Amino acid sequence: MSRRILLVEDDAETADYILKGLREEGYTADHMVDGRDGFYAASGGEFDAIIMDRMVPGMDGLSVIKALRAAAIPTPIIILSALSHLDERVKGLKAGGDDYLTKPFGYSELSARLENIMRRRPAAEVETKLSCGDLTIDLLSRRVVRDGRVLDLLPREFKLLEYLLRHKDRVVTRTMLLEQVWDYRFDPHTSVIDTHISRLRKKIDEGFGRPLLHTLRGTGYRLSLEP
Amino acid sequence: MSGTTTRLRPGAVIFLMLAVAISALAVGLFMIDRIGEAIIAERQRAVAAAARDYFVAFAHEEGLAPLARALDLRERTDPGGAFRYALYSEDGRRLGGASLSPAQPLPETGEARMKIFNDGRNSPWRVMVQPLSMGGALVVYEDISERIAFRRALVASAGVALLVAIAVVLMAALWLNRRLLRRMETLAATAHRIAEGDLSARTEIHPKGDVFDRLGESMNGMLDRIEELMTGMRTVTDSLAHDLRSPLTRMRADLSQALQPDLPERNRQEAIALAHDEADRALAMLSALMDIARAEAGLSRDMMAPVDLAALVTEIGELFAPVVEDAGQIFVPPEPREPLLIQGHELILRQAVGNLLHNAAQHAGAGAEVRLTLEQALGRIRIVVTDSGPGIPEEHRGRVRERFVRLDEARSGPGGGLGLAIAAACAKLHGGALNLEEAHPGLRAVIDLAAPRQVLERGP
Numbered sequence: 001m002s003r004r005i006l007l008v009e010d011d012a013e014t015a016d017y018i019l020k021g022l023r024e025e026g027y028t029a030d031h032m033v034d035g036r037d038g039f040y041a042a043s044g045g046e047f048d049a050i051i052m053d054r055m056v057p058g059m060d061g062l063s064v065i066k067a068l069r070a071a072a073i074p075t076p077i078i079i080l081s082a083l084s085h086l087d088e089r090v091k092g093l094k095a096g097g098d099d100y101l102t103k104p105f106g107y108s109e110l111s112a113r114l115e116n117i118m119r120r121r122p123a124a125e126v127e128t129k130l131s132c133g134d135l136t137i138d139l140l141s142r143r144v145v146r147d148g149r150v151l152d153l154l155p156r157e158f159k160l161l162e163y164l165l166r167h168k169d170r171v172v173t174r175t176m177l178l179e180q181v182w183d184y185r186f187d188p189h190t191s192v193i194d195t196h197i198s199r200l201r202k203k204i205d206e207g208f209g210r211p212l213l214h215t216l217r218g219t220g221y222r223l224s225l226e227p
Numbered sequence: 228m229s230g231t232t233t234r235l236r237p238g239a240v241i242f243l244m245l246a247v248a249i250s251a252l253a254v255g256l257f258m259i260d261r262i263g264e265a266i267i268a269e270r271q272r273a274v275a276a277a278a279r280d281y282f283v284a285f286a287h288e289e290g291l292a293p294l295a296r297a298l299d300l301r302e303r304t305d306p307g308g309a310f311r312y313a314l315y316s317e318d319g320r321r322l323g324g325a326s327l328s329p330a331q332p333l334p335e336t337g338e339a340r341m342k343i344f345n346d347g348r349n350s351p352w353r354v355m356v357q358p359l360s361m362g363g364a365l366v367v368y369e370d371i372s373e374r375i376a377f378r379r380a381l382v383a384s385a386g387v388a389l390l391v392a393i394a395v396v397l398m399a400a401l402w403l404n405r406r407l408l409r410r411m412e413t414l415a416a417t418a419h420r421i422a423e424g425d426l427s428a429r430t431e432i433h434p435k436g437d438v439f440d441r442l443g444e445s446m447n448g449m450l451d452r453i454e455e456l457m458t459g460m461r462t463v464t465d466s467l468a469h470d471l472r473s474p475l476t477r478m479r480a481d482l483s484q485a486l487q488p489d490l491p492e493r494n495r496q497e498a499i500a501l502a503h504d505e506a507d508r509a510l511a512m513l514s515a516l517m518d519i520a521r522a523e524a525g526l527s528r529d530m531m532a533p534v535d536l537a538a539l540v541t542e543i544g545e546l547f548a549p550v551v552e553d554a555g556q557i558f559v560p561p562e563p564r565e566p567l568l569i570q571g572h573e574l575i576l577r578q579a580v581g582n583l584l585h586n587a588a589q590h591a592g593a594g595a596e597v598r599l600t601l602e603q604a605l606g607r608i609r610i611v612v613t614d615s616g617p618g619i620p621e622e623h624r625g626r627v628r629e630r631f632v633r634l635d636e637a638r639s640g641p642g643g644g645l646g647l648a649i650a651a652a653c654a655k656l657h658g659g660a661l662n663l664e665e666a667h668p669g670l671r672a673v674i675d676l677a678a679p680r681q682v683l684e685r686g687p
Binding site: 084085086087089090091102104154155156159182183184185192195196199 | 510513514517518521526527530542543545546547548549550553572573574575577578581
């Protein structure tokens with residue numbers, strides 16, 4: 001069964017763009033223009049994720065999210081907003097949103113984030129080891145082993161690798177890494193994440209047969225066995 | 228709740244008080260009249276009954292004729308009293324006593340009220356008839372006109388006293404009402420001036436400080452905050468309008484270029500790509516400008532929460548270490564230390580520290596040392612980025628903190644000239660300042676903040 005996504009967005013052009021992308025990826029997508037309708041649709045709790053525009057007619061996006069959270073609807077929510085300043089991001093996440101994406105954005109960015117919020121695991125499940133192929137990290141001893149060899153990673157490299165492993169086989173974008181690993185707002189002129197990735201790649205992939213850390217042009221990165 | 232409002236109109240209040248006063252007056256007078264009448268009538272009746280019983284006993288002992296003589300005697304010696312007595316025979320002849328001629332026939336027995344003409348005037352009397360066992364009847368006449376006059380006088384004086392009391396109360400109420408209204412008027416006048424557009428209007432506060440002064444104080448506090456926010460918003464919109472003109476103008480120029488009909492396709496693509504990049508830059512700039520403007524205007528203040536600066540500088544140091552190292556410089560990270568909590572805006576602080584490190588990587592040149600430290604001394608907290616590069620000449624140090632100022636005037640490099648402006652706005656938001664100092668050699672960029680007075684607990 002395909003996964004159901006609810007899109008609440010009043011701008012027709014943006015909505016078409018997102019719906020086209022969602023359907024191409026095989027999602028079942030419902031679209032609401034009005035915040036109030038969006039709230040009623042979402043209050044059943046049958047969606048796998050909600051994409052919520054920050055400013056929609058009828059009922060403000062943040063109010064919808066607050067109302068859903070107050071009604072104990074746990075559906076993961078991405079907030080879309082033309083309001084890009086830092087205060088708005090904090091407000092959105094405080095209201096109960098799981099992620100905050102500023103317009104304009106590329107579809108691949110939205111897609112990666114959507115995958116990410118839908119795969120959040122319940123907090124009760126504590127993992128001590130993460131792995132991908134012959135690469136394993138131990139979260140307690142902070143040891144990184146690939147193909148029997150112990151790798152020496154800096155704390156920041158360990159943190160980055162842990163995030164990539166937690167999102168194994170899925171695309172993570174540069175802005176996701178900046179925001180979620182360092183809580184730093186995306187800056188289009190800073191290739192700081194590329195620098196971190198290339199250093200990490202040198203340590204975990206160089207000298208091994210099969211690369212694990214893949215670059216997806218124009219989108220981001222993926223850690224997986226398959227290229 | 229907004230549908231029901233409690234309105235207090237002085238006219239209605241006075242009318243209500245008047246109604247209450249008038250009904251109180253009516254009830255008061257009625258009760259005085261009734262109670263007075265009851266008390267007096269009871270006493271008089273007792274007097275009449277005692278006299279009657281005495282005369283009846285006298286008639287039994289002495290006979291009718293001596294009683295008639297005694298009553299005649301009394302009538303002669305005391306003709307004007309309130310009580311008069313007369314003795315009648317069985318056939319209705321007067322045997323002795325008062326000679327009064329009632330307008331109506333007397334009852335056989337018991338009491339009656341009637342008008343009797345006496346002493347040249349027609350006045351109300353109460354008549355008590357007591358038949359005697361030896362024949363005939365004793366009649367007690369009581370002149371009640373004085374009693375009625377007394378009652379009237381009592382009611383009149385009580386009425387005057389009540390009227391005076393009500394008048395005093397009403398005047399006091401009017402005075403209080405006017406006083407309250409005048410105090411309210413002062414507040415209303417201030418609100419009116421605000422509504423007219425004079426945001427600097429404030430209400431006067433008396434040092435004595437009653438409830439109206441407290442209300443005025445709250446109102447002034449509210450107005451201060453509103454004015455601050457309004458000015459802030461104006462600053463934000465003004466600076467945005469100003470700062471976005473240049474990238475939009477450049478984008479427009481690129482697009483006009485692309486629209487020229489005889490332009491080769493390759494050049495057209497190039498112009499469109501330039502406009503696209505310009506749009507990206509404008510968007511990024513917009514975000515940064517909003518942050519700067521909001522921080523400068525203090526609008527971000529409600530987003531403040533306890534922030535651990537020690538963890539923050541360590542993380543941002545980690546984030547930018549590869550950037551500094553890739554620029555051929557040596558990065559010295561902050562030393563590990565105890566958490567240092569301040570009330571702050573975490574995201575702007577991160578951005579500000581990142582910008583300082585980024586600037587150092589950009590401008591200090593290869594081989595320089597870039598050091599990030601967190602210092603705490605003498606009630607100040609300082610986040611310091613020191614580089615051993617060429618530094619900034621003294622005369623430019625003030626200017627580089629402004630928006631879009633770039634000393635090399637190059638447009639191609641990252642930053643867009645907003646990096647230090649964000650750091651400066653961030654420092655200002657936190658009640659501090661961004662200082663650029665000489666490091667001999669190099670530059671010392673300091674976000675200088677006041678240390679919190681009390682130890683902060685980290686919130687949930």
